Amino acid sequence: MAEPALERGGAGARSLSPLDAAKRAIRAEAWASGLAQLDEIERAGGVLDAGADVLKAIALIRTQGFAAGIDALDGLDAQRVRDVRARADLRRLLVAPFVKSGALAEAARVLDWLVRTYPESADDRRSYASVLARLKRWPEAIAQVDEAARTAPGDVPLLATRIQLRTQAGETDAAAQLARESFGVAMVIPGAAHIWMTALLRGGDHARAASIAAKIDAPNHRVASVAMQALRSNGRAAAAISVGRLALRAGHDSAALRSQLAQAHLARGTHDDRLVAALEHLAAGVQMSPDDLRLNSLYGETLLRAGRFAQAVPFLEKSAALAPELEHVRAMYARALRHSGRHAESAGQYLQLARSNEAHARWQRAAAGALTQAGRTEEAASLFDAFIRRRSAGLPATFEQALARVDAAAGTVTVPRARLDWAWSLRGETGPAASMAREDWERAAQWGYLADHLLLDWLECREDRAEEAMDLLASLDEADRFFEPLRESGRGFVVATAHVGPMYGGLMALDLLDIPSRWIASTPGISRSHYARSLISTGDQTEVQVVKASLKALQEGHAVCLAVDGALNPAAARVPFENQEITWSSFAARACFRLGLPSIFYAPRWEQGRITHTLERLPEPHEGETLEDYIVRWQHAWLAHLRTHLAGRPEDLRLSGGLWRHVVTAERSGETPAGARDEPGSPSPTVDLIT
Template identity: 55%
Template sequence: MVDTVIETRRADAGAATRLRDVIQEIHGAQDPVRAMAMLAPALVQVDEGWRDVRRLLVSPYVRESKFAPAIAALESLAAAYPARADDRRLLASLLGRTEQWEQAIAQADAAARIEPDSAALHGARIQLRVQAGRVADAAEVARATIAVAKGEPGEAYFWMLAFARNGDVAEAASIAAVLEPEKLQNERLATMAIRALTEDGRVEAAIRFGAAALSAGHDSAALRSSLGISHLRRGNEDDRKVHALEHFKAGLSAAPADVRLLSLYGETLLRAGRYKEAVAPLTQATELAPDLEQTRALYARALRYTLQYDQAADQMMKLVEKSPEKMLWQRSAIGALSQAGRKQEAEALYDQYVAKRSSHLPKTFQEALSQLDERLDTAPIPQARLDWAWSLRGDAGADRVQWERRARWGHLVDHLLFDWLECREDNVEEAMQVLGELDTGERFFAPLLASGRGVVVATAHVGPMYAGLMALELLGIPSRWLATAPSIAKSSYSAALISTADQTEAQVAKSCLRALGAGNVLCLAIDGAANPAAPRTTFEGQEVTYSSFASHLAHRLGVPSVFYAPRWENGHMAYTLEMLPAVNPGEDAEAYSLRWQKAYFDRLRDHVAGPPENLRLSGGIWRHVTSADRSALGSDR
């Protein structure tokens, strides 16, 4: 018996020695992958030969980034020891690093079948599918194994990543909601949780989670970036002007060349009115990532508001040259060139801009109108705006589907009016056919203008707002309109425009005073402003841009003011015209402005409660609309 044991030990020792000799031969071979054929026969003679193979063969090749022989060795191990999950997991990782995705996924799946309760192995399955671009497949695996992730929340990163990448934000947030920030293993997991909660509209929860993660010692540039975005999503004044900036600045301390953080920091400074400070981070971001168009556009705006007009125009022209098909860049560049005094360039670009837009319009206005129904589903209206407008409707019995179709039609038709007015000058009378009865408007304004003084007309981004220009021109009422159209616009209406696109705020204000002094009707959209740091106020639970400029003009000059909103009525345009408060004797400007503001918003509230085709749903009061916070759906942490 003793002799048998001794003989067995000698045989084992000999087999182990032969295995090490084979390993040495493989290391010395000119083609170690081909030489790996010697490994399998040697392995079958050794009970735990995997230890030497991992230590002496696989690890050195991995350290030297020689993945092909390391993969070949691990394939031999997987064949010799089919119940060992760890070898398959490493093999899957190396196959993934060499982008052999099908084989990598197969090995990760095999490892998880061996240890079906291992969150790490299921996480590897999900990760490889995400890396391979099989996002829907990754989300399906995550969904099937979500109980594993919730049982081991420290491994939940890849579950949230897969759901988020696949657009399943509610499922990603459901995992984040059960995580405890103080118990997380690392800041990567905390960052993903903040992102998941934010994308699912649980912004308050995301902010609370981020604050708790920071208190627990988790901090990184990515976490600060995500937490800053959460504050911007919540969007109150302190969020925009204090908290978000603090997080972006802290993130840049850790990663000073992070382009995303530089862009976010610069944009947030810009929108906080800190124009000079915004220039440096946006300059750096543009230099580091010259192809980021939105960042370059923000940089141009910062240059404009620091009075560097020529440089701002140069930046906008770079955008036009890079993406000549983008109408937004062309329009902004026209204004920048005009403001920089480069009139010939501005006019040439404007001609191209109008010609290109005109080429996309049907031959007749009636034909363009008839095509709107085909485009309703593609109208680019954020769902949050539709949801908010629906909550303000006056018709409690409205059908939501039909209501939204009518709202989308109103959005499209107003933009059609704008295109027709600006691009089809020779056929503009076709658009005038939709104008309704105008005598009421003429009778309304006649006594107000009889004194020779001007009239302040306050409107908003609602209804077919571009119809006002046509109506007043037909009536022969002298009027001026604040508009984003550049001063070099060549339509018959351009003489009536006071451009905010290429003039300073001081220049715009002087033009308004002159217009009123000359007895004009001065039309201002109170809820719109070109300035990125325009003041906001609260209207029906949402933050909206609001300028007190109109009320102060009325107070200062003692002129009457009117609320105006265009609307559709039986297929034609009609107009709501109502007097706004007059100045009381001895009333100071601030008290009057507050009283005027309330009256304005009361009338605007009545308008948005009306038929949905009169909403417009872009610009002005719609610009900053956010969805209702969904934090109550998750943990109340």
């Protein structure tokens, strides 16, 4: 490349000394000319000053390579260089072009020389730390900003950098501690408030992060996005939504902001939040960032749960391709394919999940069901049999030993905090749960969760010793008297239960009472267990097929048992219940109304270490009553019985599936972000998709 021409002529140029002319040439990036002039001065016996020495080293680096020039720079006397203040030349002619071209190691080497030569310069240390961070040399970067802070203790941007570098380096606790210590200055630079909030969030201090978020007025999309995350993590979804709206009104927009807005709407969870607002923001986010994994997967899952199955497929397919190792994404993709009627492709996805994680019961059941739906029955049976054998091998020799293992494991189960908090709020004012300490109550609830799953394992995997589990059943005399008039009528009836208590105790009880029954359950129909003959499988049948099989069983005089709070369809309707929304199917009430059959509420529960049963008659239609009125009355009675059950012992909660699936953290009160006012959402309808 031709060197820039030097200014010629004029009084200023004529008055320059040869040394000054050489310096000017190098500063004008005429490297060869400048070096030639310096060489000529030295050959004539002239002496270069410190400024010329620095410029010569710079020119050598730019013409002869980094190694040659840096050696010349290292050989200079630091005190002489400080006297002529050569920092600006080094930063402009070396550091800046190195950083711009991506030569970060070379930039770091020059900056290292600068901070050793000018140790009092906070700016040089800040620049050095920035380059070191880009090289992921975290300890060195942190050391430089910490040293800079000692020379400029009141520099808030420098403090922000100290927190941010620790966060980026994975020093979560240290970053959060520094953010807590400097909490009072987090809003001095509103545009950097996200640095404090991010550090606090990753350090688990959601309350402090949310208190910062509540004071901001969305100065940019980055701060707004983190503020929404902070408020949402603190149970303040409505406030998070308000921050997002403020940001959009101020013209701030980004894929991250739309993602956080959508998640806030989903956390609040009203009908309009889930089916309108969240989808709108996710669609906008995906358009802005079409290859963003989080946006694609969340958009696909939200479409799936809105019942827009075919639309969900391409977004979940893309997500599975972007992150093939993420099981949840692949499972959502498989569900979308299934509900779109693409059973062969769904089976392929579920089979991949089952093979990659043989210990995950959910994937094994889903894969067996999907293979059956795809017509690959023998393969489904083989897979499920292998699944049963593996589980059987992991069980102790006796049920007593297995139950002892449950006792030992209680207290170690990971249960979503929102579920525990909600269940705790529902306990009765009297009775055994009222006086329990929270820790003991949670341990008992986890024991109930494990015990219920043990019953399923034992009934499926140890059929030859099923009677050992049956010994847990309390006397069935009272249940026998309850069912006697229903049995004598010769008609079918509905047993309407929920995902509470030792659910599989009901299966054992009806079997011992010799009541012909059919249970709607997710276990695939190819299961060879004794109890599988009593199942109507949602795992390998469509929603319409399940409904037809259930109606047929009722008409044939069977008891049809179903969890009213469960649904095959991911877009099933929800109803308000105790400050949450739960899935609720009107199928049981509709079937009873149309067939003129009775129904009962059933919930198994633990009592002195044995399984006993809550059995209550549910309303029958009044003469002249409409279907809609009857459904409302039936629903009210069923929910009332469920509420009574949830107020009882923590062992009887179960804490998984059904009504627990959509429990969200209760909305906290708090300061509304500046200038924001939330808009109320619409209540969830009670229309059911199964008719």
